[in-house]
Each structure stands twice: as C-alpha cells, then as structure tokens.
Amino acid sequence: MxxxxxxxxxxxxxxxxxxxxxxxxxxxxxxxxxxxxxxxxxxxxxxxxxxxxxxxxxxxxxxxxxxxxxxxxxxxxxxxxxxxxxxxxxxxxxxxxxxxxxxxxxxxxxxxxxxxxxxxxxxxxxxxxxxxxxxxxxxxxxxxxxxxxxxxxxxxxxxxxxxxxxxxxxxxxxxxxxxxxxxxxxxxxxxxxxxxxxxxxxxxxxxxxxxxxxxxxxxxxxxxxxxxxPRWLLTTGKKEKAIEVLTYIAKKNKRSTENIRTVVDKIQEEANSNNKEQFGSYLDLFKTPKIRTYTLLTAFVWTCCAFTFFGINQYIGTLQGNLYLNVLLSATSLLPGVVLVLFASLYLRRKIGVVTSFVVASLSLLVFMFIPKYMDSVELVFAVIGQLGVYTAFTQIYLFTSEIFPTIVRNSAMGFVSVFARFGSFTAPFAVNIGIEWVSITIFSVSAFIAACLCYFLPETKDSVLLNTIEQTEKSGDRKV
Incomplete structure (x- = not known):
C-alpha cells in the first residue's frame, strides 16, 4: 500500500x-x-x-x-x-x-x-x-x-x-x-x-x-x-461530491485541480469501494479480528487514562487566595504539557510518546507515596508531574486513536472509547475515598502502568496514511514508514 x-x-x-x-x-x-x-x-x-x-x-x-x-x-x-x-x-x-x-x-x-x-x-x-x-x-x-x-x-x-x-x-x-x-x-x-x-x-x-x-x-x-x-465522502461512495469538495479546497489553497479525478479513482481502487455507499456502525468495531483487538485495547487504555487523570486531580489541593487568580494559575500550569505533546508528536513515535507519558505519571506517583508529609511543596511538585504526564498521554491518545481506526468507523471508535473514559472518570473518586492514601496512590500508579503496557500492542501510526476501510486495516501490518 x-x-x-x-x-x-x-x-x-x-x-x-x-x-x-x-x-x-x-x-x-x-x-x-x-x-x-x-x-x-x-x-x-x-x-x-x-x-x-x-x-x-x-x-x-x-x-x-x-x-x-x-x-x-x-x-x-x-x-x-x-x-x-x-x-x-x-x-x-x-x-x-x-x-x-x-x-x-x-x-x-x-x-x-x-x-x-x-x-x-x-x-x-x-x-x-x-x-x-x-x-x-x-x-x-x-x-x-x-x-x-x-x-x-x-x-x-x-x-x-x-x-x-x-x-x-x-x-x-x-x-x-x-x-x-x-x-x-x-x-x-x-x-x-x-x-x-x-x-x-x-x-x-x-x-x-x-x-x-x-x-x-x-x-x-x-x-x-x-x-x-472529503475522506468521509470517498469512504461512503459519494465520489462526485468528494471531487467537488477537493476541487474547491485545492482552489482556495492555490493548488492544481487537473488530476483530482484521477487521484480519487486511485483512492477508491485501493479501498476497493467500487463507488458503493458504505456506512460504519458500532457493530463493525467487533466483526473483524484486528479492529476488534484495537477497539478493546484502546477502550482499556482510555479507561486507565481518565481514571488516573481524575484521580491525580483529587490530590492536588486547591490554591489559597483569590479564586479568579487561582484559575488563571491553573490554566498556566497546562502550558508545558502542550509544548511537550507537540515535541512528542513531532519527534517520537506514537507508542513511545504515549508510553513515556504514562510511565512518567506512574513513577511520579510512586515517588509521591514516599515523600514525608511535612514536605508540602515537594509533594505538590510530584503531583503536578504526575498530572502533566497523564495530561500529555490523554492529549496524544486522541491523535493515536484517530489514526488507528479507518475512516468508515473512526468516529464510532472514538465515541466508543470515550464512553470507557467516562467510566474511568466516574470510578476515580471511589478509589480516592478508600481512606488509605498509599492504597489509592498505588491503584492510580498501577493504572497508568497498565495503560503503558497495553499501548505496546497497538500499531505504530506516525507518518502513516489514514486508512479508509476496515478491509485496508485488516490487511495492513504495523504501519511504520
């Protein structure tokens, strides 16, 4: 391909x-x-x-x-x-x-x-x-x-x-x-x-x-x-409308429009769509081996990610002082995470970037458990490091998941794993309220580590072309280029 x-x-x-x-x-x-x-x-x-x-x-x-x-x-x-x-x-x-x-x-x-x-x-x-x-x-x-x-x-x-x-x-x-x-x-x-x-x-x-x-x-x-x-239009067999949209965008970007029909024909030939309407559903996520495996793996990764993220947030105490200034400071603390995500997405393979973020979160929580209570500032530092780790993982996993699944079921897959993320966010408070801090922290640390391990079994997608059909995904190997 x-x-x-x-x-x-x-x-x-x-x-x-x-x-x-x-x-x-x-x-x-x-x-x-x-x-x-x-x-x-x-x-x-x-x-x-x-x-x-x-x-x-x-x-x-x-x-x-x-x-x-x-x-x-x-x-x-x-x-x-x-x-x-x-x-x-x-x-x-x-x-x-x-x-x-x-x-x-x-x-x-x-x-x-x-x-x-x-x-x-x-x-x-x-x-x-x-x-x-x-x-x-x-x-x-x-x-x-x-x-x-x-x-x-x-x-x-x-x-x-x-x-x-x-x-x-x-x-x-x-x-x-x-x-x-x-x-x-x-x-x-x-x-x-x-x-x-x-x-x-x-x-x-x-x-x-x-x-x-x-x-x-x-x-x-x-x-x-x-x-x-246009990718959705092509996947669902709306060839002429796809050509119309691609021509419009190409003109806006001042690019040539001469070979658009040829390119579209090539895409459809690779996808074996034969210009037929095709629509995906949630059932399609479980019909074929690879898609089914990817669905289950990403669902558990998103669950662990949300569970750990909202759990760590419970341990970062609210700042004293002006409410409005505190919210501004909280927003500022997310800026390094965005920079780190951009760096990871550009220079690291998807799996390495996501796994590293989860491991950082897991290790920082382990260190957090052994910090004496009187060292409040050190506790806060490692809690923030853990939060940044899982935040960067969460941000990267959005892109990673969207690249793993083909166009025909991409949104269904994202919707399905988002449901599991909600399960993670729902259950996090129960783990926090166990009452024994080291038990709660251990649970969140292990959760982040499990997510890192599960990501190992997902395909590499950095610099890969977005696949359109389930058939293409089933036939593809680990999409490294």
Missing part, C-alpha cells in the same frame, strides 16, 4: 483553507470548553453563616434554613440559588456528574451520527446544541430542569469534542497531524484563561452561562462556511 497521502497531494498538508477551518472550529468550541472548566464558578462549595435562631451567626452550621452566603467572589451560583448545602449537598454533586453522564451519551450518539450522516452535520449539530442548551440552562426556574439541561449540555460537549477533532484531522495531511495535538488545545487553553476574567465581571451564574453561550449563535452560519470531510 502506498505511503503517500493522496488527499494531501491534492489539497496540501494544511494550507490557508484548512487554517481557516481550524479557526472556525476552535472558535465555535469555546462554549464547550467553558462548560468543562466553569464548575468552580457555577457550582462552588458555598460558605455561609447560619441565621437560624438556634444557630445564629454560626459558620457552615447544618441544618440551616436561613443561610447567609459569602459573596466575596460569587454573588449568585447554582449552589446558592437552590440552597444546595447540608443535606442537599449531594444534589450539587449530582449536577456536576450529570455533565459526565451526558458526555458519555453524546459520545455514543454523535459518534454514530458522524459516521452515518457525515462529519459536517455532526459537528454543526453539536456546536449549536451546546449554545442552545447552555443558554436554556440559565433560564430554568427549577433545579431538576437545570440537571436535565446539564445532561443535555454534556451530550453536546461529548459530540463537539469528538467530532470536531476527527473532522480537522481528516482535512489535514499526514505530515501535519502531529501539530494538531497542540493546535486543537488552543481553544481549551484560551477559554481556561478567559473564563475567570468573564466570571470576575459577571458574578451571577445565569449571566455567566448566557455570556458564554449566546454570543456563539453564529455557529449556525457554519453550514455555509465549512465543507463535508
């Missing part, structure tokens, strides 16, 4: 037009990114003074019918709006967890939608639903309604994270894909930096939700601005 990316030869590895698409997608994802990091502002642990007669002026006293909340940083939040304190505190946890439940459901739904009806539809629907559901969540009068919309917000979060990433990957050439691991993090980092600034001026949670959603209503116009993925 040719190691040349035929689509890259037509439209370029990442020209001006792909840059424009990346800008649109990154801009449109801001409401999604805000929802991933805004919990500290809309669902905080509220401090209060009880004004009941039997507990007058007592701080955080329970039960309390007449709490007076501390408004130093946040004037109104979901917590204070519906008095989610004392015996209702678990309802705040429910509202937080519903976002992750929604992400799980959205990963399944949008993964199938994208493979069956196209990348463009799935991306547009997820981006617009995010705007719509966030705005509606700010207008509801009842807490149960907020919980419902929190779930719906999560479905759109899962869909936009999954589909937008695959969409941009499929528009790029193989030689540019390593840069996407860092470029796709830009919207997350910028939103992380700007959220505390917006929250500083809008200290009512309803206003904050509106401000981080409604201005992005322009994503509706993306219908006229972004094309369908």
């Amino acid at each position: 040719s190691t040349e990316d035929a689509i890259e030869t037509v439209i370029g590895r990442f020209g001006k037009y792909q840059t424009w698409i990346l800008f649109l997608i990154s801009l449109g994802r801001f409401p999604t990114e805000y929802q991933l990091v805004n919990v500290v502002f809309i669902l905080p642990n509220a401090e209060f003074v009880c004004m009941d007669e039997e507990a007058y002026n007592m701080t955080n006293y329970c039960p309390c019918k007449n709490p007076q909340y501390d408004q130093t940083y946040i004037v109104k939040s979901v917590t204070t709006n519906w008095d989610l304190i004392c015996e209702k505190r678990q309802l705040a946890s429910l509202a937080q967890s519903m976002l992750h439940v929604g992400i799980l459901g959205g990963s399944i739904f949008y993964g199938h939608l994208s493979d069956r009806y196209g990348r463009k539809l799935a991306c547009l629907l997820a981006l617009f639903c995010e705007v719509l559901f966030v705005a509606l969540s700010a207008a509801v009068p009842k807490f149960w309604m907020f919980v419902v919309f929190r779930f719906l917000i999560g479905t759109a979060v899962g869909g936009s994270m999954l589909c937008c990433y695959v969409y941009v990957v499929e528009l790029s050439g193989k030689s540019f894909r390593p840069y996407l691991t860092a470029l796709m993090e830009i919207s997350y980092l910028v939103s992380y930096f700007t959220l505390p600034i917006i929250a500083y001026f809008l200290r009512d949670w309803r206003h904050l939700q509106m401000a981080t959603s409604l201005p992005w209503s322009f994503v509706l116009f993306y219908y006229f601005l972004i094309p369908e993925s």
